[in-house]
Structures are given as structure tokens and as C-alpha cells.
Amino acid sequence: MPTLEDVAKKAGVSTATVSKVLSNTPYFTEVTRAKVMQAVEEIGYVPHLAGRALSTGKTGIIAVVFPYVYDSLFTDPFVVYMLQGVEEESYAHGYNLLLSTPRLTSDGPDQQFIQLIHSGYLDGVIALDNVPLASVLEPVHKRDIACVAIGYHPTQYFIRSDDYSGGFQIMQHMLSSGHRRIGIITVPDATNFSMDHRLSGMQAAAEAIDLDFAAMPKVSGNYSIEGGMNATRVLLTEHPDLTALICLNDRMAIGAVQQARTMNRQLPDDLSIVGYDDIPTAASLVPSLTTIDQHAPELGRAAVRMLLQILDKRVVKPLTLPVHLVVRESTSFPKS
């Protein structure tokens, strides 16, 4: 593998000159520049990043940190969708992406992650940090690495989705369509902060018209399609008069749609179902799913942009991104 020195020899200049020409410093003769560039070309020189990293302290690597607790990265289309945004924006700025999936315990992330953070490999970190269990940020802050969290753990720089508003909008949509007997498919308590905010938003919308939110039947669907099916079976069995089901994510809503059909409900006439996230599948479900669009890729992109600004020493403010209700075929006025 050719080095700077090889290029320097070939071009008949010093390594310092090559280095500076390559980093586009001004003050060089056209002649020198040309000589260097030609040598680079002929030799097929590409800078050795470890060498550069050692002298500059910059690696050009961003780590995306997705704690492994609930298999979120690989199981949740929403997370993958967000990762897509992270990838796009990093790629556009020439950064490489390291995928880190620390195993989380109540003591914090595992040793391997700690090592990575301290290794000097990373210019910055983008962390999904919504799990109450433990924050992935503690070691990151300790080492003082530039970091943007997507989530609710308290930290200086973060991107959040307006979960409260999303919850509010979706409940309001149901209520204004005339639904009053509404079941809610939730997640296990204290597993994800954003879910709590969605519930608060729903509660506010219900109470705005003096409805007792606490009285609405709720069953945990544990995030998954199967969980959504089970929760729906329970809800519709115990409360056959429900006219609407609100699910805290799209996957559970997909399960709800399937289960409701199995129980011979006409959708949306007998039962309206809404999800949350607007994962790609939501639109191609039959009936297509009314849901909250969190703009997952944009969350990822915004996080990268914020991180780059921090690395640039620019002034940065945390961001809460708006969400939008997407009305599709799975909801209507109650017919019964």
C-alpha cells in the first residue's frame, strides 16, 4: 500500500507538501499541485486513516448506538427506517458509520461499548436513548465525545419526536370521528419513555372533552405483531362494544387488524384501528393504516446534522420535531 512518502518521492517534493496539497491548503504553485496530483493518480494513493487519525485526532467515524435491550434495531422497522436517515446524511458528509449495539443492564452498557467509547475511534455518537433501564450516554459524556441523543434521557443535545402531540392528535382524531368506546394497546410499563408521552397526549385529548382516560381499557401488546393480536383478542373479548383501537405502534396495529378480521369485524366499519410510526408497511396494509408519521428518516438525518454542527463548534439547540396524522382506510366514523 502506497504511502505519502511514495507520493512525495515520485513528485519530487516533501511529504509535508503532499499532505498540504491534498488537504487543499492555498499557497502552492500550480506546478507543484499538478506534480503532486499526478503522482497521487499514478500511484493510486489513498490516505491511511489510522495515520491521519493519530495525528489529527479525527477519524471520520460516527457511531450509531442502538441498545440491544429489546432487540430494537433488528426487530423494529421504525428503528431501521430511522437508521436509513442516519446513513444517508452521514454518507452525504463523507462520514463512515459504525454500528454499535451495546447490551444494557441496570449497571449501564457493557464493557465492550465502554472500550469503544474510550478507544479514540469515534468523532461522535448518535444514540437511541429511550430506555429507562440505563443511559448509554454516561460513558460518552465522561469521555466528552460529541453526542446527539434521539430520546428522552436528559442530556445537552437531543432530537425528540413530539410524542405528546402525536398522542394528542390521534386521540383527537378518534374522538372527533365520534368514537367514545376506545381500547388502547400499550407496551409494558417503563420500557420506553416516548410511549409515556404518547399516553399523556392521549389523556389530555380525552380530558379536553371530559372523558375519563383511566377508564379506557388498556392491554399491553409488547411492541410486536403477535402482541397486538393477543391484546386485541383480550380487548374485544372483554369489551365487545369497543368501536376503536389505538395502538402505540404500527406493528401492534398490524396485529390488531389481523386479529379483528379473524374475529369477523369489518374494518373500519365495525372497528377503527390506528397505529403510530408510519413504518413503510403501514401504507401497503389492507386496509391501509391510519397512523402518526414520525418522519423516522428525518429524525435520523436531523441527528447527524446536529452532530456535525457540534463537531464544528457551532451553537446548537435541542430539537423536537413535529409529527403528522396520516388518515388512511383503517379508521372511519363508528357505524354501530
Add this chain to the structure above:
Amino acid sequence: MPTLEDVAKKAGVSTATVSKVLSNTPYFTEVTRAKVMQAVEEIGYVPHLAGRALSTGKTGIIAVVFPYVYDSLFTDPFVVYMLQGVEEESYAHGYNLLLSTPRLTSDGPDQQFIQLIHSGYLDGVIALDNVPLASVLEPVHKRDIACVAIGYHPTQYFIRSDDYSGGFQIMQHMLSSGHRRIGIITVPDATNFSMDHRLSGMQAAAEAIDLDFAAMPKVSGNYSIEGGMNATRVLLTEHPDLTALICLNDRMAIGAVQQARTMNRQLPDDLSIVGYDDIPTAASLVPSLTTIDQHAPELGRAAVRMLLQILDKRVVKPLTLPVHLVVRESTSFPKS
């Protein structure tokens, strides 16, 4: 950030000694070892990887390369599922994972990818290399980086899934169930080698009982759920007497199930539908999907194991992993 030298000073030994103690070289007094370890502990020393990389040439980073052509990584649950296996096995061996998604053209991968390959950052590469357009491997081989391809491009080390057998099994399953009027939902020609092998397997199974494979109606579903819906509409409209639909992947099968229901077919009584991949959703679909289990995570894990063996200078042979038919509720004997 503390360095080797800080540790050496604190322990009252040379940096060479610290380095060797840390890399577990024998021939050290218990006393020395203890002194060093204590200093490491107290200071909270973690090796700087760029420094180590520069002197050893090893970085501890593996790149997973998923060409971006058809958005495969982020759109295809099968690919994510495989990535999960790659991650597990890399993590287990202490390697970090770099996610590289080169943009592919017929000229080859983009410049940024080439740079990465030449950067000295990577100990090895695992590449998804099934796209006929161009191989991602050419620059990798040029730079002589250890590499395992998951796919059909010709290369020394590869992992393949036995697509031929999968195609054979699935067709045989349909035929032995008594189906003869079978429609096939394919993908656009020449977009993925493994699909060609599945089709060959199907053809062989059909011809084994003297059925004319070429005569079976085929429509491209373009990989997606929506594509599967459209293809199904076309097939069932033009050939209302079909009793079975074979889909080249699960996503299209999911679309097929939805569309068939929309067209008032009872599943599986009026129509049997099979997919391919056994993505996580396949089992929780209603009706649950008969499909070919490719053991996606195991493909990923096997690729990492093979890569580590290559890095270890061990003798390695390419591998074709078996697949298994998973019979679920979406198929039965033809009732009509």
C-alpha cells in the same frame, strides 16, 4: 485521555512493559503485572485504537457491505435479519461493525467506498454480493483485504444459501399437494442472482413430473408488498383458475395474501400461497405463511466465522447452507 506512558509512569515501568503485560505476554513477575494492572485500573486506561492500528495494521473493524441499489438494507427485512447474525457473531468476537452502503453503478461502487477500502481501516469485509450490476468485490480484492461474500459473484470465499434446493422444495411441496395451475410472482429480470437459482430449482421440480414450467404464468412483483399485490391482481384476473401462487420472497407473498383476500378468495382453500425467506413477520401473518427458511441470521454468523478464520490464516472452504421448507397455514390441497 490517559496514554500508555501515563500508565508506565504511574507503575514505574517502561511503556514496553505495560504494552506487553496488557497483551498478556508471559515472562513477567507477578509483581510487575500487578503494578501495571493497578495503574491501569486507577487511571482508567483504555488503549487508543488508532495508535495500535498504526503499529499493528489491525483495527478490529469489520465492514458489512450492503450495496444500495435496491435500498436492500433498509427495505428488506431479510437483509436486516441477516445483519443481525453478522452483528451477533462480530460482537461475540470483540469486533466492531462498520456499515457500508456503497452506491453501485455499472462502473462499480462509488469513490467513497473505494477510499474506505484503501483506508487501512478494515480488517475484513463481509459483502452482500448478489447484484448482477457490478461486484463490490473488485476493489476489495485489488487491495487484498480479507473478504467473505454472501452471494453468487465468483470469488474465493463465499457463503451461499441453497436457493436451487429452496426453489425445488417449494415447487415440489405445491405439486405433491396436488396443485397444477400455479402462478409465480417473480422479480425483474437480472436484478438478483439468487432469484435465478430459485427459479431453476422450481423448474427442475416441475419438469421432474413432466410439467411445462415455462407455461406457468409469471408476473414480476418487484420485491415489495405492493408489488406482490399488483402481481396477484394481474395473475388472478388473467388466470382465475389458479390454485396456488409461489412468490420469490415473503414480502410479495404478504402482498399476495392481502390482495387475494380483497378478491374474495378463501385462504388456503381457494388459493395456496407460499413465500421465501421466513422473515420474522411470516409467522405472525394471518394465515401464517408457508415459506422457505433461509436461516438468515445463520448466514450472517457463518460469514463472520469464515472471515475470522481467513484472518487467522486457516484453510477455509466456501459454504452453501441448506434451507428448509416451513409449512404453515397459507397452503393446503386445492379444494376446487
Add this chain to the structure above:
DNA sequence: CTGAAAGCGCTTACAG
């Protein structure tokens, strides 16, 4: 059993 020193490939004040 331990250490001095060179070297991995780059960049960056500093001097000229």
C-alpha cells in the same frame, strides 16, 4: 524478566 529505540503514516507549527 525488562527497557531503549525505531517505526507505523500522517499533520502541523515553525523556519526559511
Add this chain to the structure above:
DNA sequence: CTGAAAGCGCTTACAG
């Protein structure tokens, strides 16, 4: 406008 030299943090023959 260009170059000599030090230094980034580690490892590894080599010597003792």
C-alpha cells in the same frame, strides 16, 4: 511557496 522535524499512541524486534 516549500521542507525538516517533531509528535500523535501504540508495538515489536533487539539487547541486556
